[in-house]
Amino acid sequence: MSRESPQHVWETALGELQVQVSKHNYQTWFCKTRGIGYEGNQFIVGVPNSFVEEYLNRSQRSLIRKTLIGITGRDVSIDFRVVGSEQYNQADGGKNGDRLQTHGPMAAFNPKYTLDSFIVGGSNRFAHAAAVGITDNPGMSYNPLFIYGGSGLGKTHLLHGIGHRFLSRDLRVHYLSSEQFTNEFIDSIKERKTAEFRDKYRKVDCLMIDDIQFINGKEQTEECFFHTFNELHNANRQVVITSDRPPKSIPGLAGRLRSRFEWGLVADIQPPDFETRLAIIRSKAKQVEDSISPDTLYFIAEKLHRNIRELEGNLNRVIAYARLFNTLATPELAARALENISDKSSSRIPATPLLLAEAVASSFQLSLADLRSLKRDKEISLARQIAMYLMRYDADCPLAQIGRELGNRNPSTVSHACEKIATELDSSTYLKRVVASIREKVSAG
Numbered sequence: 550m551s552r553e554s555p556q557h558v559w560e561t562a563l564g565e566l567q568v569q570v571s572k573h574n575y576q577t578w579f580c581k582t583r584g585i586g587y588e589g590n591q592f593i594v595g596v597p598n599s600f601v602e603e604y605l606n607r608s609q610r611s612l613i614r615k616t617l618i619g620i621t622g623r624d625v626s627i628d629f630r631v632v633g634s635e636q637y638n639q640a641d642g643g644k645n646g647d648r649l650q651t652h653g654p655m656a657a658f659n660p661k662y663t664l665d666s667f668i669v670g671g672s673n674r675f676a677h678a679a680a681v682g683i684t685d686n687p688g689m690s691y692n693p694l695f696i697y698g699g700s701g702l703g704k705t706h707l708l709h710g711i712g713h714r715f716l717s718r719d720l721r722v723h724y725l726s727s728e729q730f731t732n733e734f735i736d737s738i739k740e741r742k743t744a745e746f747r748d749k750y751r752k753v754d755c756l757m758i759d760d761i762q763f764i765n766g767k768e769q770t771e772e773c774f775f776h777t778f779n780e781l782h783n784a785n786r787q788v789v790i791t792s793d794r795p796p797k798s799i800p801g802l803a804g805r806l807r808s809r810f811e812w813g814l815v816a817d818i819q820p821p822d823f824e825t826r827l828a829i830i831r832s833k834a835k836q837v838e839d840s841i842s843p844d845t846l847y848f849i850a851e852k853l854h855r856n857i858r859e860l861e862g863n864l865n866r867v868i869a870y871a872r873l874f875n876t877l878a879t880p881e882l883a884a885r886a887l888e889n890i891s892d893k894s895s896s897r898i899p900a901t902p903l904l905l906a907e908a909v910a911s912s913f914q915l916s917l918a919d920l921r922s923l924k925r926d927k928e929i930s931l932a933r934q935i936a937m938y939l940m941r942y943d944a945d946c947p948l949a950q951i952g953r954e955l956g957n958r959n960p961s962t963v964s965h966a967c968e969k970i971a972t973e974l975d976s977s978t979y980l981k982r983v984v985a986s987i988r989e990k991v992s993a994g
Contacts, residue, residue: 557872559584559594561886562616564866568859569612571700571945575858578604585632592617592625595632602629608942608971611981620873658716658724661836662709668832670825673703676816680707684714687755688785691814693778697792698818701856704791708757711789720754727764728947734773751780755787761810762792763947765801775806782809821857826850829857830864841868841878848880852887863887902940902954908990909936912983921956935984937963938970943988 559582567575578601585595594613596602605613606629614627664684669677676698682690696704708724715722725733730750737746750756756777764770781788792799795817796810821829827850834841849864870886871878910917913932920933933955940946940954941963948960955963973980 554872555584555586555592557584557869558592558617558620561620561866561869561873562613564862564864564869564886565616565620566613567862567865569616570609571943574942574945578609583632585630588628590623590625591628594627594629596629597631599631602631605629607968608974611974658709658712662706663713664707664710666832667703667706667710668825668829670821670828672819672821672825676703676707676818679814679816680711683787683789684711687715687720687787692782692785693788693790693810693813695790695792695796695810695813695815696818697795697815699793699820699856701858702818702820703857704818705759708759708789708791711755712757715755715787721752722755722757723750723753724757724759726759727761727770730758730774731764731767731770731947731949734770738769747777750777753781753786755789756781757789759791760793761790762794762799762802763950765799766953767949771803771806775803775809778806778809782812788813821860823850826857826860829860833861833864834868841871842880844880845878845883848883849887902944902946902951904991905939905944905987906936906954908987909939911990912987921954923956934966934970935980935987937966939984939987941967942971943991 562584563579563582566579570579581597582601582605583595585593587593594605596605610627614625617625617627664677664681667673667677676696679691679694679696683692683694696707698704712722712724734746737743758774764774778788790810795815796802796807799807827846830846830849834846845867849860849867852863867878867883867886870882874882876882906917906920909915909932910920913928915929915932919929920936922929924930936955937951940951941948946954948963951963952958952960970980970984974984
């Protein structure tokens with residue numbers, strides 16, 4: 550095992566993990582990890598801080614170990630260690646040093662996500678043209694610009710590209726998710742700093758909010774954002790919003806906000822067609838300086854993909870397999886590399902909060918009303934906690950939304966339940982079996 554590069558092994562694992570966890574979880578917990586080395590039969594994963602170490606240990610250890618066993622064919626254990634930037638650069642030969650940049654005005658935006666690097670096709674041409682349009686004439690042409698589409702189709706790439714253009718012109722830009730906006734707003738109330746909060750977001754040249762759909766049902770946050778939007782719009786400051794659905798389809802959203810989201814331009818992004826998928830992975834392969842035959846790229850592009858993130862994850866996996874076994878990335882090798890995940894990922898039904906709640910209720914022979922009730926007997930409490938855990942980590946739902954879905958419970962209650970189940974999963978065979986069974990039900994539809 551020591552003959553195999555730990556970073557190449559880990560890159561292979563990341564290629565598979567990228568299509569098994571949500572975008573938010575991958576970017577938060579996985580993307581800055583590195584394969585550092587081996588100690589006997591133990592694989593060492595370098596992590597940037599203790600928060601990542603704690604989360605991966607608690608919630609993802611079994612998935613990571615299973616993935617590494619499948620790749621190496623050996624029974625390995627995992628050790629997560631907080632390491633410095635020098636060890637990161639040693640692990641990848643210094644090639645990915647740019648990922649460690651955390652200072653300066655450009656730090657909030659991925660340097661690779663520019664409007665020029667965005668691959669344009671029939672599925673996203675309109676949204677890309679609109680993004681370019683607002684950077685040419687901010688606040689005047691399409692305001693607000695509302696971009697919607699499924700997860701992993703390029704919405705975040707466009708936001709980062711817009712941010713780069715505005716920053717290059719010395720414009721003041723704030724980019725954050727609706728959940729971050731909500732949390733900052735709540736903190737400003739607790740700390741009696743609402744005036745500072747208003748100034749922060751109402752004195753910018755461009756405000757970009759990702760995943761606005763999660764603002765629904767949060768009355769005070771909606772009220773705050775309504776007034777922030779009005780002030781920016783009246784001052785011809787650009788507002789850019791993304792969502793997984795058009796404004797009219799966001800449930801529970803106040804009518805006055807919905808109408809304002811439709812004032813400017815609403816642009817959608819659809820799953821990429823074959824030509825666009827092929828162009829994307831050609832560009833990606835060129836970025837990582839890997840020579841891959843056209844036949845192999847065609848093979849990967851022809852696979853069914855729900856989104857671009859899944860497509861790039863499969864490409865990364867094929868590249869890493871070729872490096873791992875020191876061979877060419879042929880269509881035959883690509884077929885082997887993707888054998889265990891392509892069928893699962895193409896047929897998998899997206900896990901929604903309702904789907905997960907129904908699967909949990911069915912497994913425990915309960916009703917949805919039981920999960921949402923105030924009943925606290927042992928079985929219902931366990932089922933409710935499992936539902937919270939799955940909604941958080943399989944559907945990537947904010948704590949507040951999970952609380953609303955399950956009887957308007959406090960986010961702190963949800964957080965405690967998620968931590969409890971995550972901890973017990975490491976030691977309880979029964980709980981592992983129950984959770985695995987529920988996930989199978991959801992995947993099977």
